Amino acid sequence: MADAQLTQTQLAERCGVDAKTVARWITNDGRLPHPGHRWAAAEALGVDESMLWPDGIRRNVKTGPDREIVATYPYRSACPKSVWRNLITDASENLIFAGFTNYFLWLELSNLGAVLRRKQDHTRRAEQT
CATH class of the missing domain: 1.10.260 (434 Repressor (Amino-terminal Domain))
Structure with a gap:
């Protein structure tokens, strides 16, 4: 002062x-x-x-358990299927699948196509109202 x-x-x-x-x-x-x-x-x-x-x-600066990085995995297959399922299911705005190795989602999540169609239909209905 x-x-x-x-x-x-x-x-x-x-x-x-x-x-x-x-x-x-x-x-x-x-x-x-x-x-x-x-x-x-x-x-x-x-x-x-x-x-x-x-x-x-x-x-x-977040230092506790609520920080942005919640968990890390040494390789993709060590990540539980439930993590991928929850990320896709809980997405409310955008889903962006980038890269060459995201094909595993189609192999790991048997109903991925149906889930994506439901999300698309829900988004279209919301836009129409």
């Missing part, structure tokens, strides 16, 4: 919060402001958000 030549009150005005809120940001290390307030403060002070709240970045 000294480098930006701003008081707590001036920073609060630029961020759209009360001066007491800014005081809490400064005195409470564990307090993480809402993203919009963090961005506004960083912009007002002319610094990167991670410099002000390094824990904010760490909290937003």
